[in-house]
Amino acid sequence: MSLDFAQQRRVEDLYTDYARVLDDGPLEQWPELFTEDCLYLVIPRDNYDKGLPMAVMRCESRGMLEDRVRAVQETIMHEPRYLRHQITNISATQNEDGLIDAIANYSVFEVLDGELPRVFSVGRYLDRICTTADGTLRFQEKRVIYDSVLVPNTIVYPL
């Protein structure tokens, strides 16, 4: 079932918020865009297409996303870098359970200290979105299917 204009706009705003907190912070707000019992997976396209379950990043609750944020900020050694997302060509429909199934294309550019920007990752999001009691939208499931066959050696920040 296709969404009405107001719902469609809310879905687009959710993706805009998603890009914003990852690119410009505060990163602590990233988990707030998910439900408590969410599923977040980053999967190479080849694996996904073959039905292989292996994900390079797997979080099974909002708490695990919060752990991930702390790891990025405190634990993982990494060069400083900036990311910039472009999330486009979103299609969203309501399924029979009242949840929203959404697909979008994304590109992420990375800027390392003293370097020019480069393409870091491209792919698509396969997402399930639910409407909370107060009417806001949250990701119930997010699958990041990235096109490169190579596993980038350092996925530090979430995609």
Next chain:
Amino acid sequence: MSLDFAQQRRVEDLYTDYARVLDDGPLEQWPELFTEDCLYLVIPRDNYDKGLPMAVMRCESRGMLEDRVRAVQETIMHEPRYLRHQITNISATQNEDGLIDAIANYSVFEVLDGELPRVFSVGRYLDRICTTADGTLRFQEKRVIYDSVLVPNTIVYPL
């Protein structure tokens, strides 16, 4: 004449479908987004700006698009690759014939086996869209004007 909200959304959905079938398949559905008597042209920007008619790809019916799909799948020798489109900044207006004239910016990223993603092509679409009897939108004419002066040596997949 500017489009109403519902028509504008349908135009955006058409571009989203266009990106989807090229990036994630099935590629056989790509010709279905065009009318039977469509025109599909891929033209270097320099030629287009000078009014030169030469196109690096030219299809004058949906049947020719279907031939192109078969060629990609069966005939042309090419390395496996993934494409990812981002189609943005769409402007669409209705002309006096009831057709929709649409312009959009696009980027296409390419991922070759074992490599990181790179920018493959950027440019714009200059399109004419018609509404079929059952209310769906189809490309009547599509001109892909790509910015690079270089002809990429292998345009395998449609842009």
Next chain:
Amino acid sequence: MSLDFAQQRRVEDLYTDYARVLDDGPLEQWPELFTEDCLYLVIPRDNYDKGLPMAVMRCESRGMLEDRVRAVQETIMHEPRYLRHQITNISATQNEDGLIDAIANYSVFEVLDGELPRVFSVGRYLDRICTTADGTLRFQEKRVIYDSVLVPNTIVYPL
């Protein structure tokens, strides 16, 4: 305060016009998208985040934007090049003064003569938009915050 559908569409159309005149011209129309007393700044992200005022390009009126256009066309020595913008993930709200505050992500690709396209700049726009007497939208302030720490050696065209 969030915008109604019609205002939201006008904001998106303004960004589409912005991309169009920079990418496909005529460049002379670029200043027309700003108010007479506009402010246009291009600022490296590091400076912006630290509250440093230094901008690599600063124009404090539409007249200065027109000077910039003339400089690009007549004075500055530069290789011929094409640009292509993608402006996405726009969020816009109305503030208490009746102005629209808008944030958007952008990428700009550059194609030099005889070369393949490459990522030139990525970042975000932090903009203030006003509605003129005849109902059209114009940029009152535009801050281009680009992510690279490096100052690209040749910002010829506006971003």
